[in-house]
Amino acid sequence: xxxxxxxxxxxxxxxxxxxxxxxxxxxxxxxxxxxxxxxxxxxxxxxxxxxxxxxxxxxxxxxxxxxxxxxxxxxxxxxxxxxxxxxxxxxxxxxxxxxxxxxxxxxxxxxxxxxxxxxxxxxxxxxxxxxxxxxxxxxxxxxxxxxxxxxxxxxxxxxxxxxxxxxx
Amino acid sequence: xxxxxxxxxxxxxxxxxxxxxxxxxxxxxxxxxxxxxxxxxxxxxxxxxxxxxxxxxxxxxxxxxxxxxxxxxxxxxxxxxxxxxxxxxxxxxxxxxxxxxxxxxxxxxxxxxxxxxxxxxxxxxxxxxxxxxxxxxxxxxxxxxxxxxxxxxxxxxxxxxxxxxxxxxxxxxxxxxxxxxxxxxxxxxxxxxxxxxxxxxxxxxxxxxxxxxxxxxxxxxxxxxxxxxxxxxxxxxxxxxxxxxxxxxxxxxxxxxxxxxxxxxxxxxxxxxxxxxxxx
Amino acid sequence: xxxxxxxxxxxxxxxxxxxxxxxxxxxxxxxxxxxxxxxxxxxxxxxxxxxxxxxxxxxxxxxxxxxxxxxxxxxxxxxxxxxxxxxxxxxxxxxxxxxxxxxxxxxxxxxxxxxxxxxxxxxxxxxxxxxxxxxxxxxxxxxxxxxxxxxxxxxxxxxxxxxxxxxxxxxxxxxxxxxxxxxxxxxxxxxxxxxxxxxxxxxxxxxxxxxxxxxxxxxxxxxx
Numbered sequence: 001x002x003x004x005x006x007x008x009x010x011x012x013x014x015x016x017x018x019x020x021x022x023x024x025x026x027x028x029x030x031x032x033x034x035x036x037x038x039x040x041x042x043x044x045x046x047x048x049x050x051x052x053x054x055x056x057x058x059x060x061x062x063x064x065x066x067x068x069x070x071x072x073x074x075x076x077x078x079x080x081x082x083x084x085x086x087x088x089x090x091x092x093x094x095x096x097x098x099x100x101x102x103x104x105x106x107x108x109x110x111x112x113x114x115x116x117x118x119x120x121x122x123x124x125x126x127x128x129x130x131x132x133x134x135x136x137x138x139x140x141x142x143x144x145x146x147x148x149x150x151x152x153x154x155x156x157x158x159x160x161x162x163x164x165x166x167x168x
Numbered sequence: 169x170x171x172x173x174x175x176x177x178x179x180x181x182x183x184x185x186x187x188x189x190x191x192x193x194x195x196x197x198x199x200x201x202x203x204x205x206x207x208x209x210x211x212x213x214x215x216x217x218x219x220x221x222x223x224x225x226x227x228x229x230x231x232x233x234x235x236x237x238x239x240x241x242x243x244x245x246x247x248x249x250x251x252x253x254x255x256x257x258x259x260x261x262x263x264x265x266x267x268x269x270x271x272x273x274x275x276x277x278x279x280x281x282x283x284x285x286x287x288x289x290x291x292x293x294x295x296x297x298x299x300x301x302x303x304x305x306x307x308x309x310x311x312x313x314x315x316x317x318x319x320x321x322x323x324x325x326x327x328x329x330x331x332x333x334x335x336x337x338x339x340x341x342x343x344x345x346x347x348x349x350x351x352x353x354x355x356x357x358x359x360x361x362x363x364x365x366x367x368x369x370x371x372x373x374x375x376x377x378x379x380x381x382x383x384x385x386x387x388x389x390x391x392x393x394x395x396x397x398x399x400x401x402x403x404x405x406x407x408x409x410x411x412x413x414x415x416x417x418x419x420x421x422x423x424x425x426x427x428x429x430x431x432x433x434x435x436x437x438x439x440x441x442x443x444x445x446x447x448x
Numbered sequence: 449x450x451x452x453x454x455x456x457x458x459x460x461x462x463x464x465x466x467x468x469x470x471x472x473x474x475x476x477x478x479x480x481x482x483x484x485x486x487x488x489x490x491x492x493x494x495x496x497x498x499x500x501x502x503x504x505x506x507x508x509x510x511x512x513x514x515x516x517x518x519x520x521x522x523x524x525x526x527x528x529x530x531x532x533x534x535x536x537x538x539x540x541x542x543x544x545x546x547x548x549x550x551x552x553x554x555x556x557x558x559x560x561x562x563x564x565x566x567x568x569x570x571x572x573x574x575x576x577x578x579x580x581x582x583x584x585x586x587x588x589x590x591x592x593x594x595x596x597x598x599x600x601x602x603x604x605x606x607x608x609x610x611x612x613x614x615x616x617x618x619x620x621x622x623x624x625x626x627x628x629x630x631x632x633x634x635x636x637x638x639x640x641x642x643x644x645x646x647x648x649x650x651x652x653x654x655x656x657x658x659x660x661x662x663x664x665x666x667x668x669x670x671x672x
Contacts, residue, residue, distance in 0.1 A: 012207040019214040026221050027502055030534040030541070031509040037533045073513075073531070074523035183462045190454075190464045195474040203480065206471035212482055216491055217498050224502075224541075224548065232536050233543035235529060238522035239601035241632070248602030251592050253550045253585070258606065275613040287578040289561065290571035298564030299672055310561055337598055339526070 048150055048157035052085065055154065057093060061086040061109045061119075061130065066158070083147050083158060084109060084119070088131070095147035096132045097161040102140040119144065132164075236337040245376065246337070249328065256317045259324035282313060354418025357411045361393070361404060370422055376400075382423045389416040473664070478671035490668070492556035499549040500656070504649070506542040514594070516641035518634050521596035546588055553581055565669040573662040580655045583648055590644035596637060604640075605632050 051066045061084040070079045083095040084107075096119075098106045105123035112120040112127075118135065119128040127135040132144035148159035176185035195202060203209055240246075250258050257279060261267040266274025285292060293306040300307040358370075362379075370379040376399075384392070390412050396402040405412060458464055477483050479490040513528035513535070515521055528535040557577070560566055566574035593604040612622040619629065627635025 009207065012211055016207040016211045016214065019211065019218055023214065023218050023221055026218075026225060027505060030225075030537040031505060034528075034532055034534045034538045035509055035512055037535075040533070074520065074527040178459060181460075183460065187458070188464050190458075190467065193468065193472045198474050201477040202474035203477070205473045205475050209475040209480065212480065213491070213494055216481070216488075217495070220495055220498065221502075224499075224544070225537075228537055228540035228544050231540070231544070233529070233540045235522075235525060235595055236597035236599050239518075239596045239598055241601065243598060246598050246602050248606050249599065250603040250606060251588055252547065253588060254603075254607070257610070261610070271613040272615050275610045276615065283578075283582070287575060289578075290566045290568075290574050293564075293567075296567065298567060298669075300562045300564070303564065306564075307562065310558075314558070 048148070048159045049081075050155045051083070051095075051158050052156050053154055054093070054151055054156055057085050057087055057156065059087055061096070063098065063109070081158075082106075083161075084144075085156065086130070093149055093151065093156060094131065095149050095156075095158055097145040097147065099145070099161075100126050100140060101134065101142040101144065102126045107144070234334060235339060236334075237339055249325075249333070252321065252325075255324040256320035259320040262324075285309075286313075352414075352418045352421065354414035354416070357407060357415040358418055361407065361415065365400075365404075370419070379419050380423055382419065384420070384423075386413075386416045386420045389419050469664075473667070476668060476670070479668050489555075489559045492552055492559055496549060496552040496556050497656075499545050499552055500652075502541055503545045503549060506538050506545065507645070509538055510542055511645065516594065516637050518596060518637055521594065521637060525595045525597075542591075546591060549584060550588065553584055557581065563669065563672060570662075570666055570669065573659060573666070576655050576658050576662070580652065580659060583652050583655060587644060587648050587652070590640040590648065593637065593640045594644065601632065604636070608632065608636075 049066055049068055052064045056062075063082055064085055065080055065082040067078045068081055070077050082098055084098055085093065085095045088094050098108075100107050100121040100123065102121065102124055105121050105126075107119040107121045107126070107128065109119055110116045111122070112118075115127055117130060119130075119132070121127070121140070124139045126140040127138045128140065128144055129135060132146065134140040134143055143164045145161040145163050147161050150157045150159075177183060178185050192204060192206075195204070249255075257275075260278070261271070261274045263274070264270070266278065289306070293303060295303060297303050365376045366379050367376075382389070392400070393405040393412060393415060394402065396404065405415070407415075454463075479487050481487045481491065510528070513524055513532060515524045525539070529539050530536075560574065560577070589604075589607055593600045608622050608626050611625060612618040614621050623629045625636070625639065626632055627639045
């Protein structure tokens, strides 16, 4: 008899856990989906913004700034972005993000007299060569991110900055 | 359980080292028929809870929670209504001896007495008798209170049209931006003369109707702008005859759906038309 | 596996007596709807607690998006309801749950009253229960303002006028609630949010704990 009692008790315990689990799931499923929504939202499309006329771009990197309309949920604002833009040896336009991959300072082109043809980060002395690759032995461990770009009617359009793997 | 001499503890803690078996206590000799809370009774309770939850979720999915337009403290035409469980108090204060000069009586003294009596019920109704029929005063007062609350609640909303309210005060999504041609020469005139009452997109607010669905002709709109209609006083519009013409054409074009086009001379249709269309 | 974890914790914490306190009590037949259907009236209290749990959970999740600020409150509610997945459901649960909890509390109160279950020795538990009712009404009142839409704003103004009718200290009470003697605005919303999310829930949890401990100590009142 006692054995039967135990099995009935166990059965009730399992059913109880099941019903409890169902209630918890019914309550929490919509809430959890609600909470993790930002993770599941598709990332914003890589919209391209006009930055500068192609004719103004030279072989020397120049810093250009433009504004992007940023939609942060219910809050809309204009955010300023900037890029170092130049034409490389193959006549390709290169647009580099000025954000140092070390700790997020803003790098400058040949601002340090010792390294005239490099990007220099004033915060910790990080350096990058002209194509944005970090100089070994300086703090950064990855190259500067590169912007998507396209040219339309003599206007340079920039999109999102992409990380390039493989630092030196 | 072991007590006194020879007790052992886990480490230097106060937890006894002796394990107690995790088995239910024995209630077999407990008077009356009973059943164990865990798991027997709780299972039944949770089954009720699960059914309840399903019903609740279905109802929630079927009825989106309402959200009206963003609070606008300058909106003088809004008729406030509290959440339903405060309606009885809201209605009570409308009566002569509960509101106005007697607001202290209606807002503080009477509810204070009622809720105070509720709070102290065990000390007011002290007899040993539990059956409601054997304590007629307590039962009678409670019934009176419940009926009064129900009746006041009913009275307060019997003339309220919730559908109309939600339509009038709700968020109007289709009336936003894109339908309105702000480049139309009449829009500037609208902005100067009408926007403060009829909203920036002609959507109306409070008891000021939306202009988006008006079926009036250009001539009629011109007439109303100058002479008013219903609650709208005359002389709201002050500008030249030319501006008036532009304004009426703008409103007419927005209402007839040609908001983008804003073409001239569409006054032909609806000329002999209805005289309603000013909302409700 | 589970048993091993339990034993490990039990060795250190001695949780078996605690667990048996929660799980071990006999429930009399007269409150069991499986025996006589009319016993369903005893479910109202438990269902009130259940809806309260839903309210606490949905409220916690809503604060992930909601901002108590007059510029953004309405926008954030509109956003979470329209743009966030299941936002409509989660806000709906909190909105309709608020009404449901009042209904259930009302029914539970009537059951206890008409059965005379508040008589000796359960007087204190009734008092705590009525206080819980007041706290719930307070939560309803403060929560009504938070979406910052027209009905919230104007209903709160009426409510504050009623509070201001208190003799002698009416204006002080109103200012204390609204944060300003005249304006119903930024400070009011911040205060109502704090009251709704921290102060009243704290009171609610304390009172609920007292309510349940007393029920557990005294047991359910006998049949009529």
